[in-house]
Structure formats: C-alpha cells, structure tokens
Amino acid sequence: MILIGILVTLLGFLLSLASLGLTTSVNARMAMVLAGIAISLFGILGLINRAYLKDAIWRKRA
Amino acid sequence: MKRTILLTSICVLWLSLVSGQTPTPATPPAATPAATPAASAPATPAPAPIMDADLKNVDVPKPEVRAKGDPDGALTGTASDVTVGDSKKGLTIGDLANQAGQNKIAINFVWTLITGFLVMFMQAGFAIVETGLCRAKNANHTMMMNFMVYGVGMLAYWLIGFSLQMGGVGALANLGGTPPLAAEHSITLFGKAFGLFGSNGFFLTQGNTYDVSVMVIFLFQMVFMDTALTIVTGSAAERWKFVAFLVSSFVLGAFIYPLFANWAWGGGWLATLGTNFGLGKGYADFAGSGVVHSVGGVSALALALIVGPRLGKYDRNGKPNAIVGHDIVIVLTGCFILAFGWFGFNPGSTLGASGNGSLRIGSVAVNTMLAGMAGGFGAMFYMWMRYSKPDASMSGNGLLAGLVAITAPSGFVNPVASVIIGLIAGVLVCLSVEFVDRVLKVDDPVGAISVHGANGLWGVISVGLFADGKSNYGGSWNGVNGGVTGLFYGDASQLVAQLIGVSTLIGLVFTMTFVANLAIDAVVGQRVAAKAELEGLDLPEMGQLGYPEFELKSWTANA
Numbered sequence: 001m002i003l004i005g006i007l008v009t010l011l012g013f014l015l016s017l018a019s020l021g022l023t024t025s026v027n028a029r030m031a032m033v034l035a036g037i038a039i040s041l042f043g044i045l046g047l048i049n050r051a052y053l054k055d056a057i058w059r060k061r062a
Numbered sequence: 063m064k065r066t067i068l069l070t071s072i073c074v075l076w077l078s079l080v081s082g083q084t085p086t087p088a089t090p091p092a093a094t095p096a097a098t099p100a101a102s103a104p105a106t107p108a109p110a111p112i113m114d115a116d117l118k119n120v121d122v123p124k125p126e127v128r129a130k131g132d133p134d135g136a137l138t139g140t141a142s143d144v145t146v147g148d149s150k151k152g153l154t155i156g157d158l159a160n161q162a163g164q165n166k167i168a169i170n171f172v173w174t175l176i177t178g179f180l181v182m183f184m185q186a187g188f189a190i191v192e193t194g195l196c197r198a199k200n201a202n203h204t205m206m207m208n209f210m211v212y213g214v215g216m217l218a219y220w221l222i223g224f225s226l227q228m229g230g231v232g233a234l235a236n237l238g239g240t241p242p243l244a245a246e247h248s249i250t251l252f253g254k255a256f257g258l259f260g261s262n263g264f265f266l267t268q269g270n271t272y273d274v275s276v277m278v279i280f281l282f283q284m285v286f287m288d289t290a291l292t293i294v295t296g297s298a299a300e301r302w303k304f305v306a307f308l309v310s311s312f313v314l315g316a317f318i319y320p321l322f323a324n325w326a327w328g329g330g331w332l333a334t335l336g337t338n339f340g341l342g343k344g345y346a347d348f349a350g351s352g353v354v355h356s357v358g359g360v361s362a363l364a365l366a367l368i369v370g371p372r373l374g375k376y377d378r379n380g381k382p383n384a385i386v387g388h389d390i391v392i393v394l395t396g397c398f399i400l401a402f403g404w405f406g407f408n409p410g411s412t413l414g415a416s417g418n419g420s421l422r423i424g425s426v427a428v429n430t431m432l433a434g435m436a437g438g439f440g441a442m443f444y445m446w447m448r449y450s451k452p453d454a455s456m457s458g459n460g461l462l463a464g465l466v467a468i469t470a471p472s473g474f475v476n477p478v479a480s481v482i483i484g485l486i487a488g489v490l491v492c493l494s495v496e497f498v499d500r501v502l503k504v505d506d507p508v509g510a511i512s513v514h515g516a517n518g519l520w521g522v523i524s525v526g527l528f529a530d531g532k533s534n535y536g537g538s539w540n541g542v543n544g545g546v547t548g549l550f551y552g553d554a555s556q557l558v559a560q561l562i563g564v565s566t567l568i569g570l571v572f573t574m575t576f577v578a579n580l581a582i583d584a585v586v587g588q589r590v591a592a593k594a595e596l597e598g599l600d601l602p603e604m605g606q607l608g609y610p611e612f613e614l615k616s617w618t619a620n621a
Binding site: 002006009010011012013014016017019020021024026027029030033034036037039040041043044045048049052053056057058059 | 251252335339340341363367368370371373375376377378380502503504554555557558561562564565566568569570572573576577580
C-alpha cells in the first residue's frame with residue numbers, strides 16, 4: 001500500500017509536468033496541474049497515511 | 063427636491079473644480095514655453111565634460127585641519143578617501159567610477175551578510191519554540207536537535223548542497239556577477255532545456271569558487287537551507303532517534319533541499335517556466351515560502367508519518383489527547399525572535415540595497431510585519447471564537463504562519479494584499495492543525511506541518527493571485543521582462559507556474575524525502591524504544607536532563 005501511495009504521489013507530479021508538453025492553453029494546463037496536485041494529495045493522505053493508520057501504534061496498545 | 067439638491071451639489075462641485083484648474087488670464091499657459099521649438103530658445107552652452115584635471119581642484123580638508131578631529135562629521139569621507147589607481151596620475155574619473163561600483167557592491171555585500179546573520183539567529187527562535195512546545199523531559203533532546211542541525215546542515219551544504227543549488231545560477235548582478243557559478247546540468251524535455259542541478263562550488267573551492275561574491279551568497283543561502291532543516295525536527299520531536307536525525311538532516315541538506323532550491327532559485331527548470339513555456343515570469347518565490355518552508359513542511363509530514371504518533375497521543379479509538387508543552391513563555395519569546403529574524407529572511411532576499419530595484423526593501427519589510435500581525439490576529443480570533451479563549455501557542459503559530467505565507471509574495475505584493483494573505487494564513491494554520499491532528503491522526507507536536515507546509519504552499523499560490531506587477535528588480539524576473547503579475551492583476555499563467563511549483567513540492571519533494579527516510583528507517587531505525595520515550599529522551603538519548611534540578615521522573619514516567 002505504501003509503495004502504491006508513493007507511485008500515485010509521483011504520478012500526480014508527472015501529470016503536472018506533462019501539462020507543459022501536451023498543451024499550450026493556460027486553462028488546460030491549470031486543469032491538468034490541479035488534477036496532478038489532487039492525485040498527489042490522494043497518494044499521501046489517502047494511501048500512505050491510511051497504510052500507516054492501519055498499523056498505528058495506538059491500535060496495538062493493550 | 064432631492065434631485066434638485068443633488069444637481070446643485072454637482073454644479074457647485076464642478077464649478078469649484080473648474081475655477082481651481084483654470085489659469086488666471088495674467089498667467090501664460092503652462093504648455094507654451096515647452097511648445098516653443100528648441101531652435102528658437104536662447105542657446106545654452108552644453109556643460110563641459112568633467113576632466114581628470116578638474117579633480118585636482120576638488121577641495122579636501124588639509125591634514126592639519128583633519129588632525130584637530132571631526133566632531134560633526136563634515137570632514138570625514140571626501141575625495142581623499144577614493145582609492146587612486148595610479149599615484150603618478152593622481153585621482154581620475156576612472157578611479158571615481160570604480161569607487162562608485164565598489165560602493166554599490168559593498169552596500170549589497172553588507173546588506174546580504176547582515177540579513178543572513180539575522181536569519182542565522184532564527185535558529186535560536188526555532189529551538190526555543192520547539193522546546194517550549196515539548197515536554198520538559200525531552201528538553202535537552204529537542205534543543206540538541208535544533209542546535210546540531212545548524213552544524214550538520216552546514217557541513218552537508220558546504221560539501222555538496224551549495225554546488226547542487228547555486229553552482230549554475232549564473233550572474234547575480236547585485237553581488238558583482240558571481241562568474242564562477244556557471245555550470246548548470248540540464249536535460250532536454252519538450253524541446254526545452256530543463257536545468258536540474260549545478261556543479262560548481264563543491265567545498266567552496268572547486269570551479270574557481272574561492273571568490274568574495276560566492277562567499278556572500280553561500281552564507282546567505284546556507285542559513286536559509288538550515289531553516290528548512292530545523293522545521294523537520296519539530297514534527298518528529300519527542301520520539302526521533304538522534305542518530306536518525308543526524309543522517310536524515312544531512313541527506314536533506316546535501317541533496318533534497320538543494321535540488322528544489324536549484325529549480326526555483328538556481329536557474330533550474332521551475333525558474334525558466336516563463337522563458338521556456340510562457341508561464342508568467344516563471345515560478346516566483348521571493349524568499350522561500352516554497353523553497354524553504356514547504357520543503358521543510360512536506361519533509362516534516364514524511365517524517366511524522368514514518369515515526370508515528372507519540373505514546374499517549376491517541377487513545378484506542380483514535381481520539382487525540384492534548385499533550386501540552388512545558389513553557390509557553392519561551393514559545394512566545396521564540397516567536398518574537400523568529401519575527402525579528404524574518405526581517406533578514408524577506409528583505410535580505412533582494413541580495414542588496416543598491417541597484418536593480420533593491421530599494422523595495424522597505425516595502426518587503428513592511429509587508430512582512432503586516433502579514434505576521436494579521437496571522438497572529440487571525441489565529442487568535444479563530445481560537446477565541448471556537449474555544450472561547452485566545453490560545454497563546456496558536457496565536458504564536460498564527461504569527462509564524464503569516465510570516466511563512468508572506469515569504470514568497472513579500473517582494474511582489476502591496477500592503478493590503480499582505481494583510482489578506484496573513485489573515486488567511488492565521489485561520490488556515492488553525493484549521494490545518496485540527497485536520498492533521500483529528501482527521502489524518504498524524505502527530506505533529508509543534509504544528510510544523512501546518513505552519514510551514516500548509517502555509518508555505520498557500521504563500522506560493524498567493525503570488526499567483528496577488529502579485530501586482532509593480533515590482534521591478536532590474537526590469538525583469540527569471541529572465542522575463544516586467545514585474546511578476548498574478549491572476550487578480552491579469553496574468554493567469556503566473557498562477558499556473560506557481561501551481562506547478564506546488565505540485566513539485568507535494569508530488570516530488572515529498573516522495574524524495576519519504577523514500578530517503580524509509581531507507582534510513584530500514585538501516586538505523588527512526589523511532590526510539592517505547593521505554594525511552596516514556597522516560598523522556600534526555601537521559602536515554604543524550605545522557606543528561608535538560609532541567610536536572612527538577613524532579614521529573616515521578617510523574618513523567620506515567621505520561
């Protein structure tokens with residue numbers, strides 16, 4: 001899960017980067033970059049953090 | 063009736079304006095003399111060029127006069143103090159021109175160095191803010207991390223980091239040109255050169271970098287880098303292994319921070335988004351909301367995820383417990399020290415006080431103090447309304463949040479925008495702390511993720527919104543003519559450049575830090591043993607209590 005989270009986070013950045021080569025429209029670039037940011041945030045907060053929460057130290061304590 | 067009064071008022075106003083503007087008949091129209099052809103004007107002799115010989119007649123105080131002292135300062139600093147190139151020729155125009163040039167660079171050197179010294183002192187502010195927000199049983203450990211991050215970061219930056227960041231920055235005109243820093247490694251992507259890292263300046267020697275202007279920029283950039291490193295120690299405080307801290311800080315200072323700083327400030331690909339892709343003036347980050355604070359903030363998040371929450375922070379249902387710091391007095395004192403140091407951080411980022419629009423330092427300084435004030439108010443009032451009390455530590459964090467947020471836009475916005483940016487930052491830090499604590503369940507003892515991460519990103523975005531296009535640092539920014547102009551002043555493409563910076567911070571810098579710290583976790587382990595954490599890290603990790611006279615063990619063992 002953590003590995004998938006890392007890949008998704010990186011994918012978001014790559015989508016933003018790709019906006020530079022795929023279009024010259026400011027609006028289209030803005031949309032792609034915002035989508036990239038959302039994907040990266042999902043990777044961090046939705047996947048990586050969730051993986052750590054599953055094994056959180058406070059769940060294990062007696 | 064109302065309409066009559068209104069019409070009468072307008073007529074009176076119009077008449078008063080007309081009577082005030084119409085010249086009296088006795089006065090000739092102001093435009094007349096200017097409209098007269100120059101040929102018919104009385105010929106005025108062109109001023110004779112100043113020759114070297116004229117300089118011989120400059121009146122300088124005689125030695126016997128000077129020997130009597132100069133209580134009012136009128137005799138000190140004259141033509142006799144100008145360095146003469148050839149004593150046989152005496153003082154020449156060339157000597158004066160050289161002296162003027164050196165004076166400009168000297169002013170900029172002194173400005174950049176002194177502001178760098180102020181930023182260095184911020185380490186003390188960070189140290190006591192973090193220590194005050196932690197428990198007394200970890201005081202030595204927290205202080206020691208903040209103390210040694212200065213040395214570890216500096217070593218890493220001197221050996222490797224500075225070269226990667228600034229080795230290809232090219233000419234810094236305010237500092238005399240920095241000609242040795244001219245080796246940027248680039249790749250070609252989408253048909254454009256993407257600068258990735260510099261390669262001159264290892265050990266401040268390689269590539270002819272034993273140079274006075276290189277030394278100045280090294281000192282200034284080094285203390286910025288150290289600020290980013292010390293942010294991370296806050297989010298992992300009270301459970302971070304000291305050895306892991308040392309290794310992690312070295313990696314951040316040598317590689318990760320310098321790479322992003324190169325892309326933004328060292329002539330790298332983010333800075334050239336304007337020249338290569340027509341996105342505004344390229345990624346614009348005046349003093350480092352993104353480069354310093356967001357890099358520190360996203361790294362703090364990565365560390366906090368890896369080391370996990372402190373024992374007792376969450377109950378078995380995941381409900382957070384408040385673990386209060388031990389000294390609010392030093393927390394707020396530290397906030398004051400940081401606010402003072404920020405006058406080095408932001409105004410110093412002009413890299414000079416003479417030439418290339420550097421006189422905007424006054425505007426930058428005022429923007430900085432206004433945003434800090436607004437941030438403090440925003441957080442205080444938010445907490446007051448939500449919890450019925452004006453929380454002291456969150457008010458301090460609000461001040462810092464405002465300062466973090468204004469760091470990127472401070473050189474590009476007006477005072478009203480600064481207050482808006484700071485106010486939003488003050489509320490944002492409170493919302494972010496609650497979100498991180500309660501929803502993400504990430505334990506951040508000092509709020510570093512929210513203060514520096516969330517508000518650093520907000521600062522980067524705010525450039526793309528509020529930059530008013532009035533700044534003019536030598537006529538261009540990142541090689542694109544004109545001032546940085548945001549969405550609200552007509553340039554949406556600047557906002558896109560800023561958002562690409564945000565995406566790089568979240569998507570790439572976070573990933574690099576996270577992977578590096580996972581590797582460190584696998585090799586040396588990031589978290590201390592539970593027994594040591596319960597006892598407090600001062601004795602197990604440092605071998606000495608921070609407050610040895612206090613009887614801590616009896617109650618901290620159960621904390």
